[in-house]
Amino acid sequence: MMRADLLTGELPGLDEALAAVDAFDQVLAGGLLRPQPAQAAGLTALANAVAGSPIAALVAEAAEKAAAGVAGEEHLLALAAGRTALFGAVHDAVVARVDEATGRPREATPPFEPGAPLPANLLASARAWLCDVARAGWRGLDHELAAGAAQVVSALLPAPELRRLAVLLDGFAAELAASCPGRTLGRIPLRRWADLWARGMLLTQPGAVTGAGAGAETAALTGRLLPLGVDLHEHATAVHAQVHAVFEPADGGPARLVRASVSAPKPDTVVGAGVWQLLRPHLSLLAAAGEGHAMELTGMPVTDEGDLLWSEERTRVDESADVFTTARVALPTVRAGATAPLDRHPARIAEPVLVEGYTVDRSGDEVAFVVGGERLAVDTGRLPAASPLTAQAVAGSRACIGLLRWDAGRFLLQPLAVQSAAKSRTAVVQAGAWAGGTADKSGAKAEKAATDTVTVLRERAGRLLRS
Amino acid sequence: MPMWEESSLVRVVPTARPRKLAKVPFVELAAGRLQGVVSSGSDVSRVYVSSVASGDFAFACRTNNNRPCGGARGGFCNHIGAMVGEAVLQYGGARVARYLQTDTADGDAAPTAQQLAAAMSAARPQQAADAQAVTGQVFARFLRHLAYLELPATTAPLPEMHWFPTAGAVA
Structure with a gap:
């Protein structure tokens, strides 16, 4: 049983770390072209916060140069690294609290192994754009600067090993362009944009990610895969689904938490239920999860983080498996995966948990579960638009499988599946129920619309790209 | 809104709304313009590249071979009208009005496509001085957009996408 009381307690040192982050994030609002005294203070705050770390000297020098308005790319990179290190510490504190609450053992973080070098010219052009952005600052954004990312992204996207950076920059640039x-921005998503900027800067470092764009394969799994639910991510031109599951080895060894991912670039007009058809052909697990089936794996490669490097020929659809049975029987004994060094950021935390025995509190402008007197906010905003799992279904539930997340200083529960509280029904509703296809009228209509969209665009492409 | 500023995961851009693409295969708010591509009613291999600039509503409409549209001499042609209509479907009237800085942006209700087009026409907009160059840029953007269809899906993990949670029900 999850100890929700631990999730509301204070995290030691958190406020100090976030104060330094916030101070630095304000610096990026004004930009580093002509830094003002307040910005110099923000830079110093960042440098002071990492003063005890191995990169202290680098960040201190970078802060000094930036405050004088003479920061080069290497200095901006050092600032991005300093900010990332602070969030690494926040991540570790949050994960320690998660593990305490779930009582789950976790794999140790593997040492950082630099990946194979990637095309240096493409990384350099991405870094140059990010540095221009930092100099202009959010208040100095203009259309020309935002549009400058298009060329960079177009060059990055076709290379599989650069996909992570490409997709990040694409989504980031679209937000800047919009x-x-x-100078007319009313409010600025300070932490978000600084996150995306800093992450982009680090990904432009040769060796930051391995050739496959992911963690290295460390084992091959043979046994049974029991899906828990599907987590969907998307921006205008990319969609990504991640299936969280429990893996039970055939040799009777300890079960572990794993994930399988699939992503596809997309035109911005393919939305809602239409995105599933882009992903479905590449990950049979989506359909299995949606339809409530387990899968047999034979020699499936996996990373230390628990990411399966999916290969269809190593799978077979198994008998049906109810997600709540999996959550009640298999989930309590699993080991959690490690976090890759570069992925130590609280936004990446997505820990599968089962929550039950709660009352639903709808008094505020959000849904919350009250568990043992503690309030756990439910992130109903993360429910896919095209899903039978609605905020109303969540509010009328008595048990919930979700991902424990942390954002803006607090824990949130992202629902993956709920069991209805109505006595007459024990219906289970899943967020990813339509991943494998749906007979639902509105879902089917949205799928058809997306098919039509792709058909029209292909027809146009056929005529115009030929002429 | 301190919560908003201190969140890693706020949605900055709302998800586009689905629409039928047959008549207007491409529309976007970019580079300070509402711009798009409109299929020709008579010739399947021809498209019109239309745009309206934010602020002064300077407009352009030319074919993909960069010949001027006969209808867009003194004011907005039907292609521009169709583009405004589809932009309102895709982004909602309020967002289009805000981006183009039309007077209708101040009202309470989201303006309709007709209201938007009327408000812009009332300002007696001029042909864009750089219409030819703009046409080339917009057409290139369209081709770039089409290229997304050709990029393969991958099952490699993409941790960066955790910063882009699905936007849920469209507001």
Whole structure:
């Protein structure tokens, strides 16, 4: 049983770390072209916060140069690294609290192994754009600067090993473009944009990610895969689904938490239920999860983080498996995966948990579960638009499988599946129920619309790209 | 809104709304313009590249071979009208009005496509001085957009996507 009381307690040192982050994030609002005294203070705050770390000297020098308005790319990179290190510490504190609450053992973090070098010219052009952005600042954004990412992204996207950076920059640049001109911005997503900027900067470092764009394969799994639910991510031109599951080895060894991912670039007009058809052909697990089936794996490669490197020929659909049975029987004894060094950021935390025995509190403007007197906010905003799992279904539930997340200083529960509280029904509703296809009228209509969209665009592409 | 500023995961751009693409295969708010591609009613291999600039509503409409549209001499042609209509479907009237800085942006209700087009026409907009160059840029953007269809899906983990949670029900 999850100890929800631990999730509301204070995390030691958190406020100090976030204060330094916030101070630095304000610096990026004004940009580093002509830094003002307040920005110099923000830079110093960042440098002071990492003063005890191995990169202390680098960040201190970078802060000094930036405050004087003479920061080069290497200095901006050091600032991004300093900010990332602070969030690494926050991540570790949050994960320690999660593990305490779930009582789950976790694999140790593997040492950082630099990946194979990636095309240096492409990384350099991405870094140059990010540095221009940092100099202009969010208030200095203009259309020309935002549009400058298009060429960089187009060059990055076709290379599989650069996909992570490409997709990040694409989504980031779209937000900047929609927010131009920066001088008229009413409010600024300070932490978010600084996150995306800093992450982009680190990903432009040769060796930051391995050739496959993911963690290295460390084992091959043979046994049974029991899905828990599907987590969907998307921006205008990319969609990504991640299936969380429990893996039970055939040799009777300890069960572990694993994930399988699939992503696809997309035109911005393919939305809602239409995104599933882009992903479905590449990950049979989506359909299995949606339809409530387990899968047999034979020699499936996996990373230390628990990411399966999916290969269809190593799978077979198994008998049906109810997600709540999996959550009640298999989930309590699993080991959790490690976090890759570069992925130590609280936004990446997504820990599968089962929550039950709660009352639903709808008094505020959000849904919350009250467990043992403690309030756990439910992130109903993360429910897919095209899903039978609605905020109403969540509010009328008595048991919930969800991902424990942490954002803006607090824990949130992202529902993956709920069991209805109505006595007459024990219906289970899953967020990813339509991943494998749906007979639901509105879902089917949205799928058809997406098919039509792709058909029209292909037809246009056929005529125009030929001429 | 301190919560908003201190969140890693706020949605900055709302998800586009689905629409039928047959008449207007491409529309976007970019580079300070509402711009798009409109299929020709008579010739299947021809498209019109239309745009309206934010602020002064300077407009352009030319074919993909960069010949001027006969209807867009003194004011907005039907292609521009169709593009405004589809932009309202895709982004909602309020977002289009805000981006183009039309007077209708101040009202309470989201303006309709007709209201938007009327408000812009009332300002007696001019042909864009750089219409030819803009046409080339917009058409290139369209081709770039089409290229997304050709990029393969992958099952490699993409941790960066955790910063882009699905936007849920469209507001």
